[in-house]
Amino acid sequence: MVRRKKTAQKPGLRSSPIERSTVKNTHDRVEVQDEVREDLLKVVFADTVDDFPEVGEVHSLDSFASHGGARLNFEEPLVRDGKLIAQVDKEEIEVEASFWQSAMVCVVLGANPPLAMFEGFINRIWGKLGIERISRMNAGHTLVKFRDEATQDLVLESGVAHFDRKPVLLRPWSTDLDKMRLVKYVPVWIRLPDLGLQYWGLKSSSALISTIGKPMMMDKVTKDKSMVKFARVLVDVEISDHIPQCINFINELSQLMEQAIEYEWLPTRCSCCKNLGHTATSCKYTQEAVWKPKQKVADPNNGEPGGSTELCELGDEAGSKELPSSVAGKDA
Template structure:
């Protein structure tokens, strides 16, 4: 078995190349690469320069010139191209490859009615973990500039629900209901447990065909 051992200095240098990058994909429909830059340039050019790099399985990497450009794009979404939602998340070193099928998708959520003692990174992350895997928070939430609500980007799974309320119990036993709003709810297929098409548009759904003897349901 052949293996290439990579020195840490090479990994550090490679990670630095992409430290201001975002990873994204379009949910439900593919967008032609040639059209993508011109559309996003109109939307994002005020924030700074960026380049687009196409990976496999419809995944794009958006390499930004600075952290400020990256954060502006991330925090001013959700974004779409021709009505097709662009799901975005931060690029991170050692991030596993995103496979086709889209069983997970990053979604910005707004948490409201949060007890004051929950306003720590650990506390907010614990709340958000009920929904999925917390990825990051917006600057206003991290800096506690506005504590009437928190915005957290959460990686949601297609086989999980999108609850409107998270229940939690304070130290005195009081039950608190934290309200949840979603910036966008992706179409999900209950049959395939993926986000790239809805149950109604599922290519594997059963169809009803009319025959001489009557109706019967048969698979495609």
């Protein structure tokens, strides 16, 4: 009788039922995840329920782009000191900047109304002039794009508009507009009474206005010199405790001259928190709420008096509230 030789099986070649079940479950989970991802993409890239791709439709970037998106391409970045640096297309930047050249940034001083409400206000006062687009920015700023720059200048020359008794600050959009300038600087119209006619040129006017802020534009009456009682100029001014009241300049005879300034409007500024749109008397950092006991009233059920506490209204007797560190640092 021939004995069969037993051969030892190499480890790892034979899998247990538990391992086979684990592999199968993992494969099933991957398939489920793929199906969920496809369904999610269908919802994300569909504008309406009718636009949802049918089940089994081929999902590709081209099909998603056809639903309103745009396909992007990989652009090789630069590598400097171990950092990846993107290279932007200057020609495309000029095209995009020209698209917003007739836009204007609006903000309601001291309020942040909903976009739908503010959009209705804009259409009511400027709708007949030709508005192409209204978009919400950050921090309550709204971007309004007009049909051309002439319409934008017309709106700026009209002065300060008011929304719910609050002034609406208007500022032309520009590529160098940053968040700090939106918060600290305010465009205001100023008048230069009895300004010598020899200083009404664009270069001379820009030199004079540059001593108090960033010159923005000259109104049409001043540019055409149809009224020479005063020059009217829009300037971006930093609102501080000391607003310039005159302009010092050296004239053509090398004499030091002084030109008076008249502000058509200036925003209120809180001396406590340094923010615009309110005064120190209404600042939330100057008053605090005080808890006082409520008047005791007898309980009609058992006749025993009960008491509770309520929040007292804000008043001058409440005292001053401690300022936050960010605000306190400004006064230090």
